[in-house]
Amino acid sequence: MHALLVTAIAASGVILAGSAAAVAGATTLFRRVIPRQDGVRVDLNEMADMEKWEEYKKIIHPNKEWLMQRNREHVTIQARDGLTLHGDYFPADTPTDKLLIGFHGYTSCALSDCASIASFFLKQGYDCLLVDHRAHGNSEGDYVGFGVLDRYDCLSWVDYVNKRFEQKKQIVLYGVSMGGATVLMAMGLPTFPDTVKAVIADCAFTSPYDVFSHILKRDYKLPAFPVMNINNTLCRKKAGYGFQDCSTLTAVKEAKCPVLFIHGKEDNFVPTWMSEANYQACTAPKSLLLVEHAGHGASYYENSSLYEKTVTDFIHQYVFQ
Secondary structure, eight states: OOHHHHHHHHHHHHHOSSSSHHHHHHHHHHHHHSOOOOOOOGGGGGGGGGGHHHHHHHHHHHHHHHHHHOOOOOOOOOOESOOEEEEEEOOOOOSSSSSEEEOOOOOOOOHHHHHHHHHHHHHHHEEEEEOOOOTTTTTTBBBBOOOTTTHHHHHHHHHHHHHHTTTTTTEEEEEEEEHHHHHHHHHHTTTOOOTTTEEEEESSSSSSHHHHHHHHHHOOOSSTHHHHHHHHHHHHHHHSOOOSSOHHHHHHGOSSSSSEEEEEEOSSSOOHHHHHHHHHOOOOOEEEEEETTTTTTTTHHHOOHHHHHHHHHHHHSSSSS
């Protein structure tokens, strides 16, 4: 996401010399970031330097190869606004009442971002349902929801599981980056179901407004006003939501379901303070894991053993084994 945002700002030539420049910059930012992208775009520099990335691939590739050799079922649901959303359902080797729903990051897809965690959970005896966000992967949609719209889709997927399995599944929600924000924002909805026994949010941002404003300030020394205000108006008009319509900080204050927050200490895109703030605001049973030397979305690959142990210890407190 960072690469797209930087490109958008640079292309716009925003110097804030006047209102025309601000409008041009905001319009360019919107067009480069909010509409559906043509393909998966991953900026490896967000995660780590290339030397680390080569080590991470030794974890990622075998996990994805193992996952793709397993039986899977393509499933779809209809979102509340009529979009068809796609997911891949992987049953465990033996019948189970435990199921993980995985949510990916921006411009990615579930089979990319969630392959490693799904492999781990499948080996722990969980079914896994990996879903593509709206405007991503095989799901329909023209505009990215940045968690604000996706929180409703998240509950639609939970509802699908509850109906298909007659509410007999203990559900764990897992999300990374935008997916992390999605599962946290969903917790603030009044219909959040009690079949969800635990939530894991890895490097979640607090709101789209916050993360975009952070990049504007950090890389271009630009204030949020007026670019973000104009962009917010465009997003509301085109995509049907505003960047400040929902914040994870507000959502987790309503939370009753236990939450594990995870963040890399060297995350240069979504600041670590966002997970720390989410943790402080959360009123439910909670835990926080900050991973040394990990960049954005790289905590699992930087220290897999610590990540897996922390996840296992956490969910064992709330999911009946």
